[in-house]
Amino acid sequence: MSAHRLKLRTTLFAGVSTLALTVGAAELRAADVPPPAPRAVLKAPPPVVQPGVLTLWIEGGAFWTGGSDVRLGIPDVVSNVAGLGGFGIFRPRAGLEAAVGADWRFAASPWHVSFDVRYGQAKSRGQNFAKNFTTHTGDNASSIAVAVQGQARQHESHLVADFMVGRDIGVGGILALSQVKFGVRVADLESRLHADLQAFAKCTDGGVSCGLGNNSTAAAAVSLDERSRFLGVGPRGAIEGAVPLGGPWAVDYMGGIAVLFGEQKLKISGAGVSSSSFFGTTGTFTFATQSTSNKAVFNADASAALSYWFTPHAKISAGFRFDGYWKALRTFDANGNIVNVDRFYYGPFVRLTGQF
Numbered sequence: 449m450s451a452h453r454l455k456l457r458t459t460l461f462a463g464v465s466t467l468a469l470t471v472g473a474a475e476l477r478a479a480d481v482p483p484p485a486p487r488a489v490l491k492a493p494p495p496v497v498q499p500g501v502l503t504l505w506i507e508g509g510a511f512w513t514g515g516s517d518v519r520l521g522i523p524d525v526v527s528n529v530a531g532l533g534g535f536g537i538f539r540p541r542a543g544l545e546a547a548v549g550a551d552w553r554f555a556a557s558p559w560h561v562s563f564d565v566r567y568g569q570a571k572s573r574g575q576n577f578a579k580n581f582t583t584h585t586g587d588n589a590s591s592i593a594v595a596v597q598g599q600a601r602q603h604e605s606h607l608v609a610d611f612m613v614g615r616d617i618g619v620g621g622i623l624a625l626s627q628v629k630f631g632v633r634v635a636d637l638e639s640r641l642h643a644d645l646q647a648f649a650k651c652t653d654g655g656v657s658c659g660l661g662n663n664s665t666a667a668a669a670v671s672l673d674e675r676s677r678f679l680g681v682g683p684r685g686a687i688e689g690a691v692p693l694g695g696p697w698a699v700d701y702m703g704g705i706a707v708l709f710g711e712q713k714l715k716i717s718g719a720g721v722s723s724s725s726f727f728g729t730t731g732t733f734t735f736a737t738q739s740t741s742n743k744a745v746f747n748a749d750a751s752a753a754l755s756y757w758f759t760p761h762a763k764i765s766a767g768f769r770f771d772g773y774w775k776a777l778r779t780f781d782a783n784g785n786i787v788n789v790d791r792f793y794y795g796p797f798v799r800l801t802g803q804f
Contacts, residue, residue, distance in 0.1 A: 498555060498556050500552065503551040503804075505548070505549050505799055507546065511542065512793075513539065513540040513604060513793060514792030517779075519779050520536025540571060543568055543604075544568065547797075558615050558618070560627060561614075566608045567605070567608075569605040580593070592660065593652045594649045602642075606793060610632070610633050613631055631683075639779070642674075644669070644670070644672075645670040646670075651664040666724035674716045675715050678773070682706055687702070696763075698755045698757070699754060699755070701752050701753075706748075708747055709743075712742075714786060715738040719735075720734075745773050750769070753767025768795070769794065770792065771794070775788040775789070777791055
């Protein structure tokens, strides 16, 4: 073989070997690199629907009653048994009050519906009365000694219910966790008095009857009930919410106003027995008198409480509340005239609230 052909073959083999090595190296490098991941198909996440929330609460507390005194009225038919000026003037002592309520916030909505009911009652200190005096017959010919005694007691109660529709306002600041509410309030306020009166008369100048009938002594007894009540219903507006203090602490607040349209009723009824016309009548007798009036009563209530969330869904609150009704109850003034008096209920409370 000639030197020229040997040189050409060597060059050809070298070129083929180089090409094979280049291709093999590329394939090895490609095998070391992982294949590209497939491109993800992106889409919007499903919307989160805020579920409905049920809030339940229960409350208990004490209260005092403000406003004018309630007075016992003595009908004319038993006025001769009386002489009881200053007897039967009452102001209830501290009483107890309980309340429950529920609020439902609709799912994915700032709207609420709510209901609550509150009941409280208080009693006045019982009163005993005794009076002795001397009177005379019509011609002043004989003297009569009269002894009168009486016992009386009184208690008051109030029942209040609200039916409301509310909306979260969430405008920031102190109102960030607030709800405005509009609806209807029903209020039933009542005062009850009961009295038992006894009277004894005796001739003191030796006369056989001296105006007491056929005997020298006479007696009478009367049992009396007085009931004053206001039952009204009307529109109410309110705002309530919470101010966070940091951590689990917050201040809860509420304020509302209402105008209640209803009937005021004052009724006195009773029965008695008398042995002599000296006491106005003889034998057994009954009596009843009633005064009614349609009335619009202004009402305002407010409360503030310090709250502690001891779990994410439950809290306990302690605070003070006021609930006032202007010119709501009918009673008597010192001169025996019928008047309208205020009733204010105020005192501390403890409330337990849970959300579900």
